[in-house]
Amino acid sequence: MVAAALAEAITHPAAGAALDIEQVSHAFDIDGAELPVLSDVSISVEPGEFVALLGPSGCGKSTLLRLVAGLDRPKAGTLREDERRIRSPHPSRVVVFQDPTLFPWRSVWDNVALGLEAQGILKSQRHRVDDALDLVGLAAFRNAYPHQLSGGMAQRVALARALVNDPRILILDEPLGKLDSLTRITMQSEIVALWQRKGFTTLLVTHDAEEALVLANRVFVFSERPARVKADIRVDRPYPRHRGDPYLADLRRQILGLLGLDATW
Amino acid sequence: MSTYSLSDGLASGAPRLTRAPLLAGWLKESGAGVAASAIWIAFGLSCLWWEDVGDWSRTRSLGIAAFIIAAVALFGTVGADYLGSAGRGLRQRAPWLVALGAFLTLWEVATAKFAWLPLPFFPPPQAIIEVYTDDLPKLLDSVFASVRLQLGGYLIGAAVGFLTGVSIGWSRAVGYWVHPVLRFIGPLPATAWLPIAFFTFPSSWSASTFLIALATGFPVTVLTWSGVASVSNAYYDVARTLGAKSSFLVLKVAIPAALPHVFVGLFMGLGSSFAVLVVAEMIGVKAGLGWYLQWAQGWAAYANMYAALIVMSLLCSGAITLLFAIRDRLLVWQKGTVKW
Ligand SMILES: Nc1ncnc2c1ncn2[C@@H]1O[C@H](COP(=O)(O)OP(=O)(O)OP(=O)(O)O)[C@@H](O)[C@H]1O
Ligand SMILES: [Mg+2]
Numbered sequence: 001m002v003a004a005a006l007a008e009a010i011t012h013p014a015a016g017a018a019l020d021i022e023q024v025s026h027a028f029d030i031d032g033a034e035l036p037v038l039s040d041v042s043i044s045v046e047p048g049e050f051v052a053l054l055g056p057s058g059c060g061k062s063t064l065l066r067l068v069a070g071l072d073r074p075k076a077g078t079l080r081e082d083e084r085r086i087r088s089p090h091p092s093r094v095v096v097f098q099d100p101t102l103f104p105w106r107s108v109w110d111n112v113a114l115g116l117e118a119q120g121i122l123k124s125q126r127h128r129v130d131d132a133l134d135l136v137g138l139a140a141f142r143n144a145y146p147h148q149l150s151g152g153m154a155q156r157v158a159l160a161r162a163l164v165n166d167p168r169i170l171i172l173d174e175p176l177g178k179l180d181s182l183t184r185i186t187m188q189s190e191i192v193a194l195w196q197r198k199g200f201t202t203l204l205v206t207h208d209a210e211e212a213l214v215l216a217n218r219v220f221v222f223s224e225r226p227a228r229v230k231a232d233i234r235v236d237r238p239y240p241r242h243r244g245d246p247y248l249a250d251l252r253r254q255i256l257g258l259l260g261l262d263a264t265w
Numbered sequence: 266m267s268t269y270s271l272s273d274g275l276a277s278g279a280p281r282l283t284r285a286p287l288l289a290g291w292l293k294e295s296g297a298g299v300a301a302s303a304i305w306i307a308f309g310l311s312c313l314w315w316e317d318v319g320d321w322s323r324t325r326s327l328g329i330a331a332f333i334i335a336a337v338a339l340f341g342t343v344g345a346d347y348l349g350s351a352g353r354g355l356r357q358r359a360p361w362l363v364a365l366g367a368f369l370t371l372w373e374v375a376t377a378k379f380a381w382l383p384l385p386f387f388p389p390p391q392a393i394i395e396v397y398t399d400d401l402p403k404l405l406d407s408v409f410a411s412v413r414l415q416l417g418g419y420l421i422g423a424a425v426g427f428l429t430g431v432s433i434g435w436s437r438a439v440g441y442w443v444h445p446v447l448r449f450i451g452p453l454p455a456t457a458w459l460p461i462a463f464f465t466f467p468s469s470w471s472a473s474t475f476l477i478a479l480a481t482g483f484p485v486t487v488l489t490w491s492g493v494a495s496v497s498n499a500y501y502d503v504a505r506t507l508g509a510k511s512s513f514l515v516l517k518v519a520i521p522a523a524l525p526h527v528f529v530g531l532f533m534g535l536g537s538s539f540a541v542l543v544v545a546e547m548i549g550v551k552a553g554l555g556w557y558l559q560w561a562q563g564w565a566a567y568a569n570m571y572a573a574l575i576v577m578s579l580l581c582s583g584a585i586t587l588l589f590a591i592r593d594r595l596l597v598w599q600k601g602t603v604k605w
Contacts, residue, residue, distance in 0.1 A: 069506050091508035101499045105521040105598045115507035117517070145598045165507060 016048035016201035017082045017092065017168040019068065024077030026063055027226075037063050038074070039226040045218075047082075050195055050202045052212035054255060055222030061205045062098060064227070065171050068203060069095045081169065091115055094167040096175045100158035102146040108157050109133065109142040115165040132164040135190070152179040156187070163194065170195075172204040176211070188215060192239055209255045213248045214241050221258045231258050297359035298342020304366035305335035311370050312391070315378040323391040323398065324377065331369075338362055385567055392568035393575070400569060403557070408576060410552035414470065415542050415584075418477025422538065423531055426482035430489025430530070434523070435515055447486060455480035455541045463549045473545035480541040481534035485527070492526025493519045525599060528592045535588060539581050554580075 026038040037060040045051050053061050066072045067079055070089040079086040081093065094115070102111045113129045116122040122129075133139045136156040146154060155178050162170060172191075176184045192215060195202050206212050212219045213235055221231040233255065237247060309331030312324055342359055345352030369390055375381040377389035397404070432439040433447075455476045466472035496519050504518050546555025554577050561569035 066502075069502075071502050071505065089505040089508075091506070093506065095503075095506045097499065097503065099499065101497075101503050103500060103503075103518070103521070105524070105596075107598075114504065118504060118507050118509035118513050147598070161503075161507070 015168070015199040018047045018080075019043075019045040019169060019201060019203070020078075020080040020083075021045075021064075021068070022078050022080070024064070024067060024074045024079060025226075026060070026067065026072075026074045026076075036226040038067075039228050041077070041227060041229055043220060043229065043232075045201055045203070048199045048201055049218060050192075050216045051204065052216035052219045053203065053205045053222065054207070054209060054212050054219060054259065055227055056224055056259065057207070059222050059225045060227035061222065062173055065095065065173050065203065065205060068169070069093055069171055071095075091119060091165050092168040093171060094162040094165050094169075095171040096155075096158050096162045096173060098173045098177070100146075100151075100154040102149075102154055102157055102161075104146050106146075107142065108138060108144050108146070108149070111146070111157055112160045112164055114161055119165075128164050132160040135163065135194075136160045136187075152183055155179060159187075166198065167200055169201045169203065172202065174205055174207065177207070184211075189240065191215065196239065209252050209259075210243065210248075212255075213251055214243060219251075219255065221255055231255075294345070294356065295342045297363060298338050298345075298356060301342070301359045301362035301366060302335045302339035304363055304370065305331050305338060308366050308370040308373065309335065311373045311378065317377045317389075317391075318380045319377065319384065319389075319392075321377065321389065321391045321395060323394045327391045327394055331366075334362075385565060388568035388571060393572045396569050396572035400572075404573065404576065407552065407554045407557040407573070408580070410550075410556075411542065411546065411554045411577075412580070414473055414546070414550065414553060415477060415538065418474040418542070419481050419535065419538050421474065422478030422481025422534060423485050425478065426485030426530065426534065427489050427527060429482070430486040430527070431493055431515065431520065431523075433486070434490045434493025435519060447483075451483040451487065455483075455537070456544050459545065459548060469545075469549040469551075473542070473550050476541050476545055477538045480537040481531075484533035484537065485530040488526045488530030488533070489523060492523025492530075495526070496522040525596060528588070528596070531588060532585070535584060539584075543577075 021041055021043040024038055024041045025036070027034050027036045029035070041064065043051070053064070055061050063072075067074050068086065070086045070093065073087070081090075086093075102108075103114070106114070109129060110117075112132050113122055113126075116125050116128065130139070130142075133142055136159055138153060138156055138160065141149065141153065146157070149157065155175060159175055176187055179187060188211065191202075202216075204212070204215060209219075216235055219231075219233045219235060220229055221233070222228065223230045233251060235248070235251065237245065241248065309328045312328035312331060317324055338355070338359065341348065341352060341355040345356045348355070373389055373391075376384070376387050377391065429443060429447075433443050434440075458476055458479065459472075462472040462476055463469055466475060500518050500522060501514055504514055509518070542553070543555040543558075546553035547559045550556060554573050557573045558570055558577075561567070561573065
C-alpha cells in the first residue's frame with residue numbers, strides 16, 4: 001500500500017499550483033493602431049481549483065490564456081505560478097488550444113508523445129502515452145495520421161497530448177467546442193474525474209454557460225473587449241452535478257444576464 | 266459448358282453462362298494483348314521482308330526479337346490469370362505495346378527499308394541496337410562517369426542548400442548576411458560560371474562538381490528557406506508549451522514541416538543540375554554521356570547519339586523516380602501527392 005502510494009507520488013508529484021493574475025492589461029498593434037484587449041484583469045486561483053472563463057467572442061479570453069501559458073508577455077501587470085513569475089512557457093502549464101494543431105507529419109501516438117519527447121523522458125515513460133490514448137478512447141488510432149481523424153477525434157488527441165505531461169495547471173481553450181453533444185458530455189465528466197484524481201488547477205475557456213457550471217468551482221464572466229472581470233461566481237455544488245439542478249439553473253440565468261442576454265429562457 | 270469439373274470452377278472465377286458476354290469479356294481482357302502481338306509480328310516481318318537500304322548487322326536479330334516479344338505479349342495477356350501480378354501488369358500495358366510496335370514498324374519502314382527519311386540523320390532501330398551491342402563498353406564507361414559526377418555534385422549541393430535554407434529560415438543573423446549573396450548569385454545560370462570554373466579549379470572534374478552543386482543548391486536553399494519560414498506559429502506554440510528547447514523546434518518542428526517544400530527544391534535542383542552536367546561534359550570533362558554525344562556528333566555517328574540520348578533519358582527519369590520514391594516514404598503523412 002505504502003509503496004504503491006509512494007510510486008504514485010513519484011510519477012505524479014504535481015498537485016495543482018496557485019495562479020495569480022495581477023492587474024494584467026494587454027493590447028495588440030493592428031496597422032499601427034492600438035487594440036486594447038485586456039484591461040486590468042486580476043484573478044487569483046487557489047491550488048487545485050477549477051476555474052471557467054466566460055465572455056463574448058473576441059473579448060480576449062484566448063489572449064489571457066496565452067499570457068498564463070507564458071507564450072506572450074503582458075503590456076502591464078504580472079502573472080505568477082506559485083509565487084514564481086511567469087516569463088516563458090513551461091511544461092507544468094499545458095495548453096489545449098482552440099484548434100487541435102496536431103502535427104500532421106506525426107502519427108497520433110507520436111503527437112501525444114510530443115511533450116515527453118521534448119523533455120527527453122520519452123524512453124522511460126512510453127506507457128504514459130498509451131495510458132493517455134486509452135483515456136481519450138483513441139488507442140485504436142495510435143498509428144493514424146491527423147488527416148485521417150475527425151474534428152472531434154483530433155481535439156481528443158490534443159487533450160491526450162496535454163494530459164500526458166501531468167501538468168500542474170491545465171489550460172483549456174474551448175477544448176470541447178467541436179465535439180458532438182454526446183461525446184461532449186462524456187468528455188466533460190472525464191475531465192472532472194481526471195481533475196479530481198490528479199488535483200491539477202484547471203483554467204477552462206468556454207462559450208457555454210451550462211458547461212462552465214457543470215464543471216467549475218468558480219466562473220469568471222468577462223465584459224466585451226477590452227475584457228474586464230465582470231463577475232466572480234462561486235459554484236458550491238458537489239460533483240457529479242446534474243444539469244437540471246435548480247441552483248445551477250439560477251446561476252445560469254444570472255450569467256446569461258451578465259452576458260447581455262434576456263433571462264427569458 | 267455442359268459438364269462441370271473442379272478445375273473449370275477453379276480457373277474461371279465466375280461462371281459465364283452465355284457465349285456473347287464470354288466473347289466480349291475475353292476481348293476486353295486480352296484484345297489489346299492480341300493486337301500488340303499482331304503488330305509486333307508486323308514489325309518483325311517489316312524487318313525481315315525487305316532488304317535493308319544500308320549495311321546494318323542486327324536486322325535479323327531485331328526481327329527475331331520482335332517475334333519473341335509478340336509471343337510474350339500473346340501468351341502473357343491470354344494467360345494473365347496464371348501469371349499473377351506480372352500478367353496483370355502486362356495486360357495493363359498492352360495498349361502501350363500496340364502503340365510502340367506501330368511506331369517501330371513505321372520507323373523501320375521509313376528508314377531502313379525505303380529511306381523516306383534522309384539517312385545518316387535518321388538511323389533505323391537496328392542501327393541503335395548495334396550501338397548497344399558493339400559499343401557497349403564505351404557507353405557503360407560514359408554512364409558510370411556521368412552518374413558519379415552527377416551524384417557527387419547533387420549530394421553536395423542538396424546538403425549545402427538544405428543547411429543554408431534552414432539557417433536562413435531560422436536565424437535572422439544568418440539571413441542578413443546570406444540573403445543578399447543568394448539574391449546576387451543564385452539566379453545566375455550555373456553554366457555561366459563554366460569558363461571561370463574550368464581554370465580556377467584544379468581539375469575539370471572538381472569544376473563540374475562545383476557547378477552541379479551550385480545548380481542544385483540554389484533551388485534547394487530557396488525552397489527550404491521558404492518552407493521553414495512558412496511554418497505556422499501555432500506549431501511552435503504547442504511545442505514550446507510542452508517544454509521544447511530550440512534544437513527541438515528546429516529538428517522536430519521546422520524541418521519536418523518544411524519537408525514538402527524541400528522536396529520541391531530537390532526536384533527543381535535535379536532538373537537544372539542535369540542541364541549543367543551535360544554542358545560541363547560536352548565542354549570540359551572528357552568523359553560521360555554528354556561527352557559521348559559530342560564525340561558521336563564529331564564522327565557523324567548519329568545512331569550513337571540516339572542511343573546515348575535514350576540512355577540519358579532513362580537515367581534522368583530513373584533519378585526522378587528515385588527522388589519521388591524517397592519523398593513518398595518520408596511524406597506518407599501527406600494526402601494526395603503526385604505520382605511520377
Ligand atoms: N496576434 C494578434 N495580433 C493582433 N490582434 C490579435 C492577436 N490575437 C488576438 N488579437 C485580437 O485580440 C482580440 C481578442 O482575441 P482572443 O483570441 O483573445 O478572443 P477570444 O476571447 O478568445 O474569442 P473567441 O471566444 O472567439 O475565441 C480579438 O479582437 C483579436 O482580433
Ligand atoms: Mg479564443
